[in-house]
Amino acid sequence: MTHQTTVLVIGGGGTGVGTARDLAMRGVDVTLVERSGLAGGTTGRSHGLLHSGARYAESDPEGAAECIEENQIIREIAGECIGDSGGIFVQLSEDDPEYFEAKLEGCQEHGIPAEVIDGDEARDRVPELSEDVVRAMVVPDGVIYPSRLVAANAASAENHGATVLTHAPVEGITVSDGAVSSVEIGGEVNETIEADYVINATGAWAGECAALAGVDVEMQPTKGVMVSVDYEGLEPVINRCRVPDDGDIIIPHQTQVVLGTTSVAVDDPDEFDEEQWEVQKMFEECADMMPAIEGRDIDRTWWGVRPLYAPDEAGRGSKDSGKGNERGISRGFFLLDHEQDGVENFASVVGGKLTTYRMMAEATADHVADVLGVEGESTTATEQLPGADDPEELDSLVAKYRARQPTDQDVISDLGEQAADD
Template sequence: MRTTALVIGGGATGVGVARDLALRGVDTTLVERGALAAGTTGRSHGVLHSGARYAETDSDDAAACLAENRILRDIAPACIEETGGYFLHLDGDDPDYFERKRTACEELGMAVETLSGAAFRERVPEASPAVERALAVPDAVVSPARLVVANAHAARDAGATLHTHAPVEDIHVDGGEIDRVDVGGRLDATIRADTVVNATGPWAEECAALAGVSVPMRPTRGVMVAVPNPGVDAVLNRCRPPADGDIVVPRADEAVLGTTSVAVGDPDDFERTDAEVERTVAECAAMCPGVDAPVRRTYWGVRPLYAPDEAARGDARAISRDFALLGHRDEGAAGLYTIVGGKLTTYRRMAEATADRVCDRLGVSAACRTAERPLPGADDPAELDGLLDEFGVDAPADGR
C-alpha cells in the first residue's frame, strides 16, 4: 500500500490530524490498533475546559484552551452540552488561591462571575454548605464519542482512509528517512509513506521506539467514578491546587467524579485500586454531598504526559498539560513526527500544528480550514449518534 501521510492513532488528535491533512488535499491514511476513541480520548472526564483550571499556572495553555473552547462551540455544537462551570472555595481552602485564579482568568479576557456561597447554592442547591464562594467560568461538557466520529466522518469525506483494529507492528527507516510501516490486524499490510504521524497518546514512547527514536513519556492513570446524578447541571471544580477528587462532571443521569494521578509504567497494564475510587468519591462529596452514592461504574484513563525533564518526572501533577510536537530528523528518522500531551479541548489546535509541519515537509501550501469549517452533524446529534456503531467507537466517557 502507498500513502502520502500515515497517521497512527484513532483518538481525537489522530482523527483531527487526518481530517486537517485530507482537507488540504494530502493523501492520508489512519490506522488505529483498536476502536476509535479507545484510548485517552474515550476515557476522559469530557470537560471542555475554559482555561480556568490552568490560568494561574500556565497562561499560554489557558489562553489556548479558551480559544479552542470558543472554536468548538462554533464548529461542533452537537458535541457540546452548555453546562457552564464553577470553581468552588470551601471553608478552609486558601483564599489567596481563589483570588489568584480569578485575576488570572480576568487577565485572559475570560467572562467570569464571583458568587457568594448562598448565591451559588441558589443555582446549584445540591452544593455543600461549606462552599463559601464560587467563580463562574465558561466550562462545558463535550462528548468524546461524537467529537471523534464527527472528525472521522469529515476526514473520510475529504478523502482519508481509516483502518481500525490495525495495530502497527514495525516502523522502518531507510537512509535517515521514514520508509514504511508494517500493520497487522484486519489490515495486515505494509504501508509506504512519505511522512508518518505518531498520535498514539500515552503509547507514543512505545510507538516511537519502533522507529529507533526516543519520546520520553510519564503516563499517569486516573479514575473516573460514575454515580447517580443528584441534580448537578454544571461542572464543579475545587478551587485549590490540582489534587485527587477535585471535579464533578454532569452527564445526563450520572455525575462523573474525577480524578487521581498515579504514574504507570505500562499504559496497558496498571493497577486499579479501590482506595482511589473511595478517595475520589469522598473528596468530591466535600463539594456536593449527594455524589456520595452507590457507584454505578468506573473507568480508568491514562494521560499522555510528555516529560523530557527528568527532574519533573517525580511529580506527575507538575508536568505541563500543554502539548509538544516533535520531529525526529536529528535522530535519523526524517518524516516522522510525534504529537504528545495536550488535552481533549485543544485537540484541533494540536492537529493544526501537526498538519502544518507535515505540509511544510511535503511542500503543500494549503492553509488549515478546521477552525472555520463546521464538523458534520454540527447541529444534529442524531446524525452523529448514528455513526457511532458504524465507526465502532469505544468511549466509556459516553457510557459506550
C-alpha cells in the same frame, strides 16, 4: 498487499483524527490507523472536560489562553459533541482565599469570563452544593463527549478523501536510508503501508510506537480514575478552587455525573493496578463539594492514562498524586521532528489536552504541509463537523468507527451501542 498514501497518521484519538481531518481538508492523501476502535486510548477514557482555561489561569497563562480560544471554536464547530453546561469553581471554608483571588485575576487577565458569587447565590444556582461553600467563580467550562467528537472528525476526514482504518495495530516500522519506508499493519487490515510522511499520534503509547522506528521518545504516563454515578439534574461542572489535587471535579452528563480524578505514575499504559482506594477517594473528596454524592451506586468506573512527555514532567517536578505544580497540571504539547534522530519523515506529537486537540492537530498539519510543500492554511476552525446538530447521526458515526468509549457511554444512544456490537 501494499497501500500507498502521502501521510500515515498512527493513532485514532483526538489529535490523530484532528490531524487527519486537517491534512485531508488541505487536499493531502491521508491514511489513519488505530489499533482498536477510535478514541480507544486516552481520549475516550478521560473525564471529558471542555476547559474554559480557568483551571490554568493562575499557573499557565499560555495554556489558559489556548483553552478559552479552543473552547469557543469547539462550541462553534462541534454542536452535540459537547454539552454547554457552564462551570463553577467553589471555595470551601478550608480553602485558601488567596488562591481564589489569584485564579480570578488570571481569568480576567487572559480573557476568561468569570463572575464571583457568594455561597448563598451559588446554592441558589446549584442546590446540591455544600453549606461549606463560601463563594464561587462562574466560568464557561463545558462537557466533551469524546466518542462523538472523534467520530465526527473521522467522518470529516473521510469526506475530504482520507482513509480511516480501525482495528489496525502497527506491528512493525521499517527504516531505510534514514527514512520510514514501510509500516506493517496487522489486525483486520493486515497490509503494508508506504507513506511519504508518518505521524505518531499514539499518546501515552508514543514511546512504544517510536521505538519501532528506532527512535527514543520518553513518556511518563500517569493513570487517573473516573467514577460515574446516577445523579440527574446537575447543570454546571463543579471544580474545587484549590491547588490541583485528587477528587476536585464533578462533570455532569444527562442523568449521571462523573467524579475525577487521581494522578499516579505507571510504567506501562496497558498494564497497571486499578485500585479501590482511588475510587473511594473520589467519593470522599467530591462529597465535600456535593454531599449527596456520598453513597451513590456506581454505574461504571474506568481509568485513563495521560500522555505526558517525560522531559517536561521532570522539569516541573511532577510526582505520584502530587498537588499543584507537582501534579504537572499546566501541560503543553510537543511536536517532535525525528529528523534530528536520523529518521527524516517521522514525527511524534505528545502531551496536550483534549480541549486543545484541534490546535495541536493544526500545528502538526502545518509542520507536515511545510515539509511536503503543501500550500494552504488550516480551515478546521471554521468548518462545522458532520452531524454536529444531529445526535442520532453522530451516534451512527460512533458506531461506524467503533468509537463508543467509557467517558460518554451513558450519553451515546442504544442504536449506536447495538451497531457497534454487531
